Each structure stands twice: as structure tokens, then as C-alpha cells.
Amino acid sequence: MLKLGFIGAGIVGTALAVRLSSKGYQVVAVSSRSQTSAQNLAQTISGCRAFAKNQDVTDTAELVFITTPDDTIATVASQLKWHAGQSVVHCSGADSTEILQPARKLGVHVGAFHPLQSFANAKQAIENIPGSTFVVEAETPLLATLKDMATALGGHWIELKASDKVIYHAAAVIACNYLVTLVKLATDLWQTFSIPPHQATQALLPLIRGTIHNIDTVGIPQCLTGPIARGDTGTIKKHLDALQKKAPSLLSTYRELGLQTIPIALAKGRINKQQAQELQAILRGKSSESNA
Numbered sequence: 001m002l003k004l005g006f007i008g009a010g011i012v013g014t015a016l017a018v019r020l021s022s023k024g025y026q027v028v029a030v031s032s033r034s035q036t037s038a039q040n041l042a043q044t045i046s047g048c049r050a051f052a053k054n055q056d057v058t059d060t061a062e063l064v065f066i067t068t069p070d071d072t073i074a075t076v077a078s079q080l081k082w083h084a085g086q087s088v089v090h091c092s093g094a095d096s097t098e099i100l101q102p103a104r105k106l107g108v109h110v111g112a113f114h115p116l117q118s119f120a121n122a123k124q125a126i127e128n129i130p131g132s133t134f135v136v137e138a139e140t141p142l143l144a145t146l147k148d149m150a151t152a153l154g155g156h157w158i159e160l161k162a163s164d165k166v167i168y169h170a171a172a173v174i175a176c177n178y179l180v181t182l183v184k185l186a187t188d189l190w191q192t193f194s195i196p197p198h199q200a201t202q203a204l205l206p207l208i209r210g211t212i213h214n215i216d217t218v219g220i221p222q223c224l225t226g227p228i229a230r231g232d233t234g235t236i237k238k239h240l241d242a243l244q245k246k247a248p249s250l251l252s253t254y255r256e257l258g259l260q261t262i263p264i265a266l267a268k269g270r271i272n273k274q275q276a277q278e279l280q281a282i283l284r285g286k287s288s289e290s291n292a
Contacts, residue, residue, distance in 0.1 A: 002087075002145070005029035005061025007054045007076060009037040012091050012115070013067030015125035021045045023152040029060040033068075055080055063087040063145070065113070066100075074099040082106045087142050089113050094169035096162030097137055111138030112165075113146050115155070118176050130154035135168060137161070183208065185250060192246045221267040228261045229268060231275035236282055258283040 004025055006013045009032035018041075021027045031051045032038040042050035051057055058064055058080045066073050070092040077088060077100050084107030088100055093114040100110035117132040119125035134150035134157045136143065143159070150157035160168055183204065190200035214223035227235040236258065243251050262279050265271050271279075 001026045003028045003060065003062045005057040005064045006041070006067055007031050007057050007064060008067035008069075009034070009041045010067060010069075011119045011122050011125050013065065014041050014122045015119060015129055016065065016067065016091070016115070017041060017048075018044060018126050019129050019153055020149065021048070025149070025152070029057040031057045058082065058086070061086075063089065063142075066090045070095060074102075078102040082108045084108065087111065087145070089138070089142070089146065091115070093135070093172060094166050096165050098162060109138065109142040111142045111146055112136065113149070116172060132156075133158060135160050135165075137165070185253065189247060189250070221264045224261070224264050224268050226261075228258055228279060229265045229270050231265070231271035231279065233275075233278055233282055236279065240282070255283045255285070 004027045006017050017027050027045050027048050030038045031054045038050040042048040073090045082103045087109040088103045089111040097110045104110045114135040115132050117128050132155045136146040147157050187197045187200035
């Protein structure tokens, strides 16, 4: 079994180290900007040592995960003395293996291993890993090793080319980070009728969970509901009028999201092209004001 090391004991590094160790992988070394974080992680894994220097991890492990913030991965990799035959893997979603070029030039196998998951804290990250998809990028034999790790972690893997990584990561941001933003915008609107954010969030969560369940079980586009799916132009006009009065800063966001939803409604088959054109005109501001 390969000896694994981690440079970076943050949320991602901690979650991967703990989970891989629980699946029988030998995690032997860890370092971090915070020595306390490294020591805390090492204490949770049998046979793992915390080191003050990153080079000590590189000298101890056969496969090194660099789980530092994305902006420092290339710098960390370039500062270390690597040994031919070693492997080094980063966990950035947007970056390809090109940022590990200094190590590759020394005969090191390089790879990327990105868990497609939201990690708010270490405990939650450890719980969320099983079932996740891992995006892998590497050459053989490291590629096979990373695929095996994804499977051992109870997840799935997809292989991407370097040129695909940034768009892949942008998609993840839209699905994950901007969902948070959308919920925040929705709870802000509830405050216009004096419902506080926490209460609004609790009220909206069953709706959000139901929507996600429908996406999972019914699929897109059939899971789409609401006024655009029904071709309900009257309701859309009312929304625009109310937003203009209560939250004008959200008008442009509402319009753009609505326009992006129309093709989904068309694909579902509940509206025809004429209804789609009417909705587009209203959302683009060509008729909502005159018909208000």
C-alpha cells in the first residue's frame, strides 16, 4: 500500500486523509501552515506524523497530496525537492496538472483529484465525501490509483482533460455557491413582509429539498414547475411590478433567470413557441411596463 502524505491540513486535506485512512490507505505524514492543525490531524490517524516542514512530508511519503489553498499549490510544489517515481496530486477544481510542472520535470507522476462536494467544515466534509463524484486528471499508473481511491471512498470518478477544468469548476460554482446566493436573495424578499432570515430559510428549505428531489427522481426538464413552466404571463408581470416597488435591485437577476428558464419550459412541452416569445418579451422589459 502506498504511503500517503498531506501538505495542508485544512478542510479538504483533513477530510480526505481521515476517509482514506478509514479505507485502509496508509497516511503517514502531514504538514500545514498551522502546526496545531497538522498535529490535530495526525492524532486522529494511526501511524501519521505531523511535520513542521513540507519537505519532511515529501521525503516520507510516496504519494503527496497538496491540499493548500489553490493560489499556493504551484509555489509549494516548486519549492520541494522531489524524487523520481514519486507522485504528487493537487485537489483544485479549476487548475489542471500544469501547475505541478516543476515536479513533473523531475520525473514525478502528477495528478489532480477534486471532490465535487461542498465542504463547510471538516466534520461535515468527512460526512459528505461518500457518494461524491471525483474529477481525476493524471497519466498511468497514477490515473488508476486515483480512480481506485474514488471508488474506495464510496464515490464515482470522471476523467477530464486540462482544457475542461475551468468550465467544469464554473459549473460547480453555479450549482453550489450560487444556490446559496439565490436562497439569500429569496430570504431577503421575505424580510419585506417582516419575516426574519432564519425563519424564512427554515420555511424555504422543504421547497428546496423537494426541488432537488424532483431533479434527482424526475429529471430536467420535467421537474420544472412554476409560472414559466405554465406560460403564466400574468404572474410574471405581477412579480416584475412587485420587485420594481419592493426590491428593484433584484429585477435584473429575476429577468435573466427567467429568460434562462424559458428553454427548459419549452423542452418540458408545457408551453409553445408563441408563449415562449411572450414570456421573453415581458422579461426583456418590452411589454411588462406597458401592460402593468
